[in-house]
Amino acid sequence: MSAAVANFDDVLAAAARIAPHACTTPVLRSRALDGLAGCRLAFKAEHLQRGGAFKFRGAGNAVWALPAAEASRGVTTHSSGNHGGALALAAAGRGIRCHVVVPADAVRSKLAAIAAYGAVVHRCASGIAAREAACAQVVEATGARMVHPYADAAVIAGQGTAALELLAAAGPLDAVVVPVGGGGLAAGTALALAACAPQCRLYLAEPSGAADAAASLARGELVPASAPDTVCDGLRAGLGGPGFGILRRQGAEVLLVDDADTVAAMRLLWQRMKQVVEPSAAIAFAAVLGARERFAGLRVGLVLSGGNVDLDALPWAA
Amino acid sequence: MSAAVANFDDVLAAAARIAPHACTTPVLRSRALDGLAGCRLAFKAEHLQRGGAFKFRGAGNAVWALPAAEASRGVTTHSSGNHGGALALAAAGRGIRCHVVVPADAVRSKLAAIAAYGAVVHRCASGIAAREAACAQVVEATGARMVHPYADAAVIAGQGTAALELLAAAGPLDAVVVPVGGGGLAAGTALALAACAPQCRLYLAEPSGAADAAASLARGELVPASAPDTVCDGLRAGLGGPGFGILRRQGAEVLLVDDADTVAAMRLLWQRMKQVVEPSAAIAFAAVLGARERFAGLRVGLVLSGGNVDLDALPWAA
Numbered sequence: 253m254s255a256a257v258a259n260f261d262d263v264l265a266a267a268a269r270i271a272p273h274a275c276t277t278p279v280l281r282s283r284a285l286d287g288l289a290g291c292r293l294a295f296k297a298e299h300l301q302r303g304g305a306f307k308f309r310g311a312g313n314a315v316w317a318l319p320a321a322e323a324s325r326g327v328t329t330h331s332s333g334n335h336g337g338a339l340a341l342a343a344a345g346r347g348i349r350c351h352v353v354v355p356a357d358a359v360r361s362k363l364a365a366i367a368a369y370g371a372v373v374h375r376c377a378s379g380i381a382a383r384e385a386a387c388a389q390v391v392e393a394t395g396a397r398m399v400h401p402y403a404d405a406a407v408i409a410g411q412g413t414a415a416l417e418l419l420a421a422a423g424p425l426d427a428v429v430v431p432v433g434g435g436g437l438a439a440g441t442a443l444a445l446a447a448c449a450p451q452c453r454l455y456l457a458e459p460s461g462a463a464d465a466a467a468s469l470a471r472g473e474l475v476p477a478s479a480p481d482t483v484c485d486g487l488r489a490g491l492g493g494p495g496f497g498i499l500r501r502q503g504a505e506v507l508l509v510d511d512a513d514t515v516a517a518m519r520l521l522w523q524r525m526k527q528v529v530e531p532s533a534a535i536a537f538a539a540v541l542g543a544r545e546r547f548a549g550l551r552v553g554l555v556l557s558g559g560n561v562d563l564d565a566l567p568w569a570a
Numbered sequence: 571m572s573a574a575v576a577n578f579d580d581v582l583a584a585a586a587r588i589a590p591h592a593c594t595t596p597v598l599r600s601r602a603l604d605g606l607a608g609c610r611l612a613f614k615a616e617h618l619q620r621g622g623a624f625k626f627r628g629a630g631n632a633v634w635a636l637p638a639a640e641a642s643r644g645v646t647t648h649s650s651g652n653h654g655g656a657l658a659l660a661a662a663g664r665g666i667r668c669h670v671v672v673p674a675d676a677v678r679s680k681l682a683a684i685a686a687y688g689a690v691v692h693r694c695a696s697g698i699a700a701r702e703a704a705c706a707q708v709v710e711a712t713g714a715r716m717v718h719p720y721a722d723a724a725v726i727a728g729q730g731t732a733a734l735e736l737l738a739a740a741g742p743l744d745a746v747v748v749p750v751g752g753g754g755l756a757a758g759t760a761l762a763l764a765a766c767a768p769q770c771r772l773y774l775a776e777p778s779g780a781a782d783a784a785a786s787l788a789r790g791e792l793v794p795a796s797a798p799d800t801v802c803d804g805l806r807a808g809l810g811g812p813g814f815g816i817l818r819r820q821g822a823e824v825l826l827v828d829d830a831d832t833v834a835a836m837r838l839l840w841q842r843m844k845q846v847v848e849p850s851a852a853i854a855f856a857a858v859l860g861a862r863e864r865f866a867g868l869r870v871g872l873v874l875s876g877g878n879v880d881l882d883a884l885p886w887a888a
Binding site: 278299300304361519522523526527528529559563564566568569 | 596617618622679837840841844845846847877881882884886887
């Protein structure tokens with residue numbers, strides 16, 4: 253894990269570093285959804301990013317920032333899905349080895365992607381303790397560099413590049429809404445907004461069944477996640493320390509969303525925008541629909557964070 | 571029905587006429603799918619068109635081409651789905667009345683869209699005879715102008731604008747693959763290619779369970795459709811006379827596709843491109859995957875014709 257705290261210069265450096273590798277994803281708009289939400293929406297389409305999620309930005313920044321000697325020993329991480337796939341893809345791009353520790357509760361299709369991108373997969377029990385222990389073993393055995401999914405300055409800086417592109421393509425925004433799990437995307441977005449759009453409010457969409465970020469920001473200290481229960485498989489991690497500090501400074505506000513509303517928003521995005529997004533992405537749109545009065549008439553940016561869904565287990569079919 | 575045969579000037583006129591109303595949809599690319607297909611694919615994303623299908627081009631052209639006095643009596647059509655929704659949407663845009671005759675076997679979500687766009691819906695039995703009889707009644711009662719879903723010069727000309735945009739965005743192409751049902755999109759595409767890319771081959775993807783276009787072009791005369799049996803609900807209509815003449819002149823070639831291959835291609839487009847497309851759109855990609863040797867190394871344009879799917883009845887869940 254990088255020890256230093258990420259700042260806006262790191263976001264700019266990340267943008268330059270990943271430019272040859274990552275996609276500049278489009279910003280999508282929909283009159284139909286604007287009408288439903290009562291505001292002007294700009295969707296940053298990170299489900300169209302390489303690997304199907306914004307995670308390629310942070311993982312790519314971490315991988316390409318490594319000095320050659322260190323890179324040669326490979327990278328490792330623990331991940332229930334998108335970060336693992338992204339790190340595998342970035343490592344393959346640089347031609348280095350990647351080990352991904354995958355917990356028992358990972359989504360099948362995400363596990364398959366990690367393996368397809370060429371990573372060595374290590375299974376472990378679910379829960380953060382088992383994941384970290386398994387990663388420590390890999391580091392011990394191989395000398396690989398740990399790239400934490402969110403509590404890592406290079407990862408946070410990389411994730412911030414999505415908000416830079418969103419602002420550049422959408423123009424001035426009154427509010428930006430991103431999902432929050434471990435807080436990498438949220439913190440990176442906070443860094444970009446603080447520098448480029450200080451008057452723009454940052455909202456974090458969090459599942460009510462995994463509401464540790466809301467608790468932490470309300471109490472002013474990190475509250476550990478306990479027994480997350482949500483359909484948003486990408487948002488089950490507890491908020492990380494580096495992200496917490498950045499989000500607190502930015503005055504980010506959490507909007508809690510029930511899973512049923514997330515699933516309904518996901519259906520709308522599929523049906524009206526024809527975009528395959530996962531629950532952890534749709535939650536940002538659900539948060540806007542659930543707080544219409546707050547966003548009424550505003551220019552609202554949302555990050556559609558990923559689109560890796562098990563097509564055989566759609567949440568509305570459950 | 572417009573009696574005159576559409577020509578390329580009509581396509582150009584249609585492009586200018588619908589420009590204020592229709593979207594210039596993007597052309598999507600995917601390294602992953604290029605790798606699978608062994609050629610360079612350019613997907614014209616007509617599922618992102620207004621109403622979720624290319625049909626808005628032809629219907630919009632027909633509606634905005636009407637003289638004011640005639641328009642004031644409204645329009646009518648029969649449609650199992652996307653054309654009906656498109657005509658309703660275009661009529662609403664011009665502020666005129668629209669009657670849509672919908673057969674019993676229409677997809678539920680498409681029927682709902684027709685009503686939501688404000689058309690008066692008339693149900694009838696399935697089969698072309700019942701549809702035409704019901705339309706004739708509407709014309710008799712209201713004086714509405716019939717806008718046939720595909721055997722209409724204005725409709726064919728409008729559909730041809732998608733290929734114009736595809737060529738402009740993708741650059742030179744060696745082949746273009748479009749789905750064929752009634753032949754409106756296919757004939758419009760043929761007109762555009764004949765004028766702008768005469769060396770580009772036109773392929774028509776047709777369900778093997780509704781193969782009347784293949785039979786007609788092989789025999790050199792229109793073979794009526796009989797008992798179509800395919801998951802492609804947008805391709806059950808028999809090839810229309812005007813389309814047949816244009817396609818024959820262009821030397822278009824039919825590629826027959828089994829439903830199972832269409833469904834597999836649809837899954838790939840959802841999973842890898844994150845795009846919600848319907849079976850009648852995915853068939854074009856399935857046709858390319860089923861004839862890899864023919865397309866090897868070529869620059870291939872495909873029209874993703876629509877994205878209106880019943881999310882509660884996905885074909886791979888059947």
